[in-house]
Amino acid sequence: MLRKCDQKQQFLLPLNLEDFVPENHIARVLNDIVDVVDITVIESTYSKEGCPAYHPKPLLKILLYGYLIGIRSSRKPQQMTQTDTAFMYLAAMQKPDFHTICRFRSTHLGPIKEIFSQVVTFCKEMDMIGSSISIDGTKVKANASSRQSKSSDALEKEIDKILKESIETDKHEDEIYGDSTPYHIPEELVDRKKRLEKIKAAKKKLDEEKLKKINITDNDARIMKHKDGSKKPSYNCQVAKHTLGYKPTIVLADAGYFSYGNLEFLQEEGIDAYIPDNFYKAEKEGKTRKFRKSLFTYDEEKDCYYCPAAFEIPFTRIQKRKGEPDLRFYVCSYCSQCVLKNACTMSEKRTITRDPREHLMENMRAKLNTEKGTEKYQKRMSTVEPVFGQIKQDRGFREFLLRGKRKTGIEFVMMCTVHNIKKMADFIKREGKNLKGMLKMIVGGGSKGWSKGGIRARITNTLC
């Protein structure tokens, strides 16, 4: 026996859009969140006159939902509003064309960033965020070809080439048209002119910022080495919860964030930091070729080092540095008679340098070497590192769609917003919470005294 199948059947009851998506579908979570975010900044840009525009909320919903499922173009969501029930539900059965979606995104890039902050605040109010923050970064390819990254000389050569070609074309045109004017400028000339303008702008930026190379298509992108060894024009995207509105108690970050300036700042702020230096891992794993510096003991009182052969290494000289404290040098005089020399140095005398802030690194290493320190630092692996895996693998975010620092920054914020929405969806499912009820409490002021205005004011103050 087969089930009846009739494509011409008539509905007897009116359709309910909510029936388009299952109860626990992530589109519903996204829908409920966007329903309560404050978009007065976006709404204020709409005119009361003329033809009614699409409401910004459905546009925002389909745009964010697209990012959530790995669709970032404007044309695909247009199609999906006609074929995909989740898109139909979010768009409230409206069918904005891709021009409208694209224009909405580019016009409201700024406020979209504020929406990210509001979502973070919701997460915080739902007690999903602790006072410990993990910081990390990942490289994402720019929307530009590597071949368009050029040095100053290469740019000058290309400018000369285009100018020569333009002179040739002008001559050719003069021969054909004489003193009369053709009714349109040839396309190749328009293209050449546009390219010349682009190259000149790139050259200007390269000179101003004293860069070695610049990408003509996206001037803000920089050539970066990726994990697979390839070099591509890219952006380095940093992830941390910097819109919390309060100071974290713990900060976890990898060696890329180690600097004496950072450690000093965190110490002054009373934040418990776990950040190894660049050589910490190699030294710990014994991967250094010669005796590592940590085998030499510094004596603060005598201002000298003691080497592994127990010889005293006295302070010898300083080296002046621009914008940094003087670097102190300690040179050993016993190396020529030492049996450990081959394992210690290839030079005649072993030299140890010391930055006056080096105690910060030593204290950090000591802290990381404790059981508690190792355990805390390991937490990074389960907090911030999977974020990039999910964003890149699950949502296919391996290359930017937009160009320029501002636009790519916002595009990344959108990816982070949908990542947090997914986190919220997982949280309410795991904890069996009622999202609508919780959001109502938060924006209605029922949670810890928050009010809608309160959230906005606080977010505006904490935007980076």
Ligand code: SF4
């Ligand atoms: S080579 Fe020099 S610095 Fe190294 S262990 Fe021997 S005496 Fe000490």
